[in-house]
Amino acid sequence: VKLLTIGEFARAAGLTPKAMRLYDELDLLRPATVDGESGYRYYQPAQLERARLIAWLRQLRMPLATIRSVVSLSPEQAAAAVRSFMTSVLAETAHRQRLADLLVDYLSGRDTAMPEISIRYAARTDQGAIRPNNSDAAYASDTLLAVADGVAGPAGERASAAAISALRDCVLPGESLLTALASAVSSADRAVGASASSSGQSGDGESVTTLTAFVRSGSQLALVHIGDTRAYQLRDGELLQITHDHSYVQSLVDSGELSPEEAASHPQAMLLTKALTGTGSAAADVSVHSVSAGDRYLLCSDGLSRVVPSPDIRSALVAAPDPESAVDALIALAHAHGAPDNIACVVADVVTR
Amino acid sequence: VKLLTIGEFARAAGLTPKAMRLYDELDLLRPATVDGESGYRYYQPAQLERARLIAWLRQLRMPLATIRSVVSLSPEQAAAAVRSFMTSVLAETAHRQRLADLLVDYLSGRDTAMPEISIRYAARTDQGAIRPNNSDAAYASDTLLAVADGVAGPAGERASAAAISALRDCVLPGESLLTALASAVSSADRAVGASASSSGQSGDGESVTTLTAFVRSGSQLALVHIGDTRAYQLRDGELLQITHDHSYVQSLVDSGELSPEEAASHPQAMLLTKALTGTGSAAADVSVHSVSAGDRYLLCSDGLSRVVPSPDIRSALVAAPDPESAVDALIALAHAHGAPDNIACVVADVVTR
DNA sequence: TTGCTCCTCACGTCACGTGAGGTGGC
């Protein structure tokens, strides 16, 4: 068998001599023999297969530490390792893509010189007719609109209040939408975690809450959303739901296993697939929207959206002359349908001035 | 305006103090003032917007050098820069994904212990009835099946021969499919380039050729393909075209602007969208296939596939008792259709032994 | 006094690329 010098071997394997010296040192690919006097490295042709696999994995940008373990696996296991590595690469790329899309939306909105707008708003929660307490929360200000629906019990009550309070603190004058996009969810989640640990007593339920909120800067709104509270936009008389419920029944609807009509009366309608739990694992939906004068926005908890059909919600929003009367009308509608759950409602009008 | 210390500012912006000291040094984000005695850095709240943009771009893993230019752009231009950066990120990820898929296919095939197989083959080219010379090439051995169709003229003749010769040299015993996948196309392309520069005389046409080839290792075939030469698989009496033409008419068919029937008689049927040109820019299709005993493979140039309808090709392949008679029958068929172009044909049977 | 923040080196990480300066074989 004719041995190859490092240069010949490197060319055949698609590596550089420099890289091969590193792999020698790292014990990843040792030369067959090393000349005692000159220090020349010599490789066997049979080592090419391993070298080429390493070169290939490096082209995938797999770290050398990972490659070291992959090359010692069976072909089948190695294939699985490559697949799993690429899965994580693709997941990371998708994450970067989402962040980039948000940034592009934000930057694009920056540039359009809009007429000065402001908002008029009303926020209210209602205990409903059945529940013994109220774990919904609602808040509205010139820069923040938010509703949160804590799970039943004192812990849920504290969680929804804490989430909204955290948002209020990070939406200060001079702060930009970038902050809201980057940190609103995680700081709300931390606040929920803190509200849980400060409870002192166990047995008062789970510290879990949904959160749907708009942070406003000029004519741009950043929407953060997790759980089954909802945001709607009323524009030109059309009602558009702009959030997607993180709930078990919604996932059944998405996969076609359930019709939207069946969903409303499903026995597990309350089951959430995502929520703020204070564990730092919150993956909320985030997006940027541009508003126009004349738009009316509604944020509400499922105490409204589950019991009042959306055509009725639309009619009430269209008919109400101002946010206060809209909120009153919607809560009255929920009571007309029995008000089996707490109700949170925020309505905001976009106006020029 | 209250100034912020580096720690406060870093927390607000989502950066680390360490990173901010680096950005200071790089002139990317300078403190508003630096205390002359202590060296403490102080930042203005108004700098948060820029800091957050930098933090966001770093989350996208944009290099600092690029970020430096992006932050000086208008929001609209910055959005375009982010989009273009992500486009290149996605392209690179897609490339890694293709490489990973190939590697997984290769590794998966390695593991399945197949019965020992070998191949019987025949290769032939024919000048046809019209053309004044033959710039097609065909080759078959135990480990390599290849056809190439050079553009008309002496230079094309040399190009097709050089491409196949280069493949023969890189398919040595002991070499693995990984080599073929990684380097076959580029070495064939280099050979085409060399054949052009060694011509000595200009005016003998372009050094351009198609190439369709199988490199075999055990029961695995690596397919490399560029241009409008084709590979077919005959399995269980079904004829399957396993290459996709890199031609202008095929792109029209793909986009639905042309039916497959119209394509055959299209006046620009010869126009290639990809070929080996010796310029190092060859982007061939590469894939890995597992063969079974009983399979029959056909590689051919458009001198066959353009003039003989594929049902007739199928019938001839089904009827022929061995590769030699299949090749003879196919070339006879091309002649029966006028043989307006050179014809290259390789047929190989997979057999157990 | 303790604990917190800030500072400036300076080394470690990752996987090499790129000389610098010198040797060995045709």
Added chain:
DNA sequence: TTGCTCCTCACGTCACGTGAGGTGGC
């Protein structure tokens, strides 16, 4: 002799993380 390859340092790249050792203000 020239040109080629090989060798071993050693520094540069990239964007920080992580101490080390010391200061300043409540």
